[in-house]
Amino acid sequence: xxxxxxxxxxxxxxxxxxxxxxxxxxxxxxxxxxxxxxxxxxxxxxxxxxxxxxxxxxxxxxxxxxxxxxxxxxxxxxxxxxxxxxxxxxxxxxxxxxxxxxxxxxxxxxxxxxxxxxxxxxxxxxxxxxxxxxxxxxxxxxxxxxxxxxxxxxxxxxxxxxxxxxxxxxxxxxxxxxxxxxxxxxxxxxxxxxxxxxxxxxxxxxxxxxxxxxxxxxxxxxxxxxxxxxxxxxxxxxxxxxxxxxxxxxxxxxxxxxxxxxxxxxxxxxxxxxxxxxxxxxxxxxxxxxxxxxxxxxxxxxxxxxxxxxxxxxxxxxxxxxxxxxxxxxxxxxxxxxxxxxxxxxxxxxxxxxxxxxxxxxxxxxx
Numbered sequence: 001x002x003x004x005x006x007x008x009x010x011x012x013x014x015x016x017x018x019x020x021x022x023x024x025x026x027x028x029x030x031x032x033x034x035x036x037x038x039x040x041x042x043x044x045x046x047x048x049x050x051x052x053x054x055x056x057x058x059x060x061x062x063x064x065x066x067x068x069x070x071x072x073x074x075x076x077x078x079x080x081x082x083x084x085x086x087x088x089x090x091x092x093x094x095x096x097x098x099x100x101x102x103x104x105x106x107x108x109x110x111x112x113x114x115x116x117x118x119x120x121x122x123x124x125x126x127x128x129x130x131x132x133x134x135x136x137x138x139x140x141x142x143x144x145x146x147x148x149x150x151x152x153x154x155x156x157x158x159x160x161x162x163x164x165x166x167x168x169x170x171x172x173x174x175x176x177x178x179x180x181x182x183x184x185x186x187x188x189x190x191x192x193x194x195x196x197x198x199x200x201x202x203x204x205x206x207x208x209x210x211x212x213x214x215x216x217x218x219x220x221x222x223x224x225x226x227x228x229x230x231x232x233x234x235x236x237x238x239x240x241x242x243x244x245x246x247x248x249x250x251x252x253x254x255x256x257x258x259x260x261x262x263x264x265x266x267x268x269x270x271x272x273x274x275x276x277x278x279x280x281x282x283x284x285x286x287x288x289x290x291x292x293x294x295x296x297x298x299x300x301x302x303x304x305x306x307x308x309x310x311x312x313x314x315x316x317x318x319x320x321x322x323x324x325x326x327x328x329x330x331x332x333x334x335x336x337x338x339x340x341x342x343x344x345x346x347x348x349x350x351x352x353x354x355x356x357x358x359x360x361x362x363x364x365x366x367x
Contacts, residue, residue: 031086031333034294038307039097041072041299046099046125047162050197050228072299075105075112080327081297082116089329093121097299101128107136114140123148123193125161126169134176138183145190146220147173152206159199170214177215191218191255196241197231204244208252218255221245223264223271223359238265238272263361270359279355286362288345288354291338295329297322303332305341308358309351 044051073081082092092113094100101124103109113120122137126147137145149169151157157166173190180188192211196204204221211219224231233241242265249258269277291305298304301322319338325331332338345354348365 030088032295034091036093036296038095042098043102044098084328086330092118119143127165129172148193152210189217195222197224201241208248221261287365291342
C-alpha cells in the first residue's frame with residue numbers, strides 16, 4: 001500500500017504531537033535540563049548603557065549593588081544545591097547579572113559544576129578571563145564560554161561597554177583559544193556575542209569577520225531588549241542591520257545563530273521592522289517551554305521562571321526560595337506554584353511581560 005504525501009504528512013504531525021506531549025510530561029515529572037545561576041552577583045567592571053540593571057525595581061539601583069553582595073549563596077550552599085539536582089539536569093550556566101568572574105569563589109564553583117558531571121557554560125565580558133583562569137577552565141574541561149564584546153574596534157566598544165578594555169578582552173580570547181587548541185579540546189568552546197543597537201548596527205559584518213579571523217568557535221547575535229527605547233534601531237537602521245546579517249550569513253563558516261537573528265527581525269512584532277504587527281496574532285497558538293526546560297536561581301537562592309520575569313519593574317515572579325527548601329531543586333520542581341507557571345506558558349497563557357517585552361521566537365503549539 002502506497003501512502004500519499006498528505007497522509008504521510010498527517011501521520012508525521014500526529015507522531016510529532018505525541019512525541020512532544022511525552023517529552024513535556026517527562027520534563028514536568030523529571031525536572032529541568034538546565035539550571036541558570038542568574039544573577040550570581042550584581043557587581044560589574046563595565047557600565048554598559050544597555051545594561052538590564054537600569055530597569056531594576058527602585059529599591060535595587062547601582063548604589064545598592066555592593067549591599068546586594070551581602071547574603072549571597074556561599075560556596076558551601078552551591079555545593080549543597082549542585083549535589084541535590086535531579087538526575088535529568090545536565091547543564092549549569094553561570095550568567096552573572098553583573099560580571100560573574102567577580103564572584104569571589106569562581107574557581108571553586110566552576111570546579112564543583114564539573115565534579116557533578118554537568119556541562120558548564122559561562123557568560124562574561126572577558127576582562128577577567130586571565131591566563132590563570134583560562135588554564136584552570138581548560139584543566140577542568142569547562143565546556144562553553146561566551147564573551148560579550150559587541151564591537152569590532154575600540155571606539156564602538158567603548159560606547160557599548162562603557163570601558164576601554166577592548167584590547168584586553170581580545171588578548172584574553174586569543175590566549176584561551178591558543179591553550180585549548182594545544183590540548184585539542186574540541187568540546188571546550190569559546191565564542192563572542194554582539195547585541196545589535198544604534199551604536200553598532202553598521203559594525204555587524206566587521207565584527208563577524210574579526211571573530212572568524214581570530215579563530216572563535218562561534219559567534220552569536222542578539223536583539224536589544226524592547227525597553228531600551230533610545231538605543232533601538234529606527235526602521236531604516238533595521239533594514240541596514242538586516243542587510244549586514246544577510247552578508248554575514250554568506251561569510252561565516254564557524255557556528256552562528258545568524259539565521260535565527262534574521263528570523264527575529266522578520267517575524268517578531270516587537271522588532272522595529274514589524275512594529276505594526278499585532279502581538280495577539282503572533283502569540284496565538286504559541287508555546288513557551290523555557291520554564292519547563294530550565295530553572296533560574298539568583299544569588300540569594302530565589303527561583304524565577306525566566307530572565308524577563310525577574311527583579312524588573314515590569315513584572316516580578318519569585319517562585320520559591322531554595323534556602324527554605326533545603327537547596328533541593330527536586331522538591332521545589334514538584335510544587336504546585338511552579339507547576340502552574342510551567343503549564344500556563346506551555347499552553348500559551350502568557351503573562352503581560354511576555355507579550356510586551358520578550359522578543360524570542362516561540363514555537364507553534366503542537367499538542
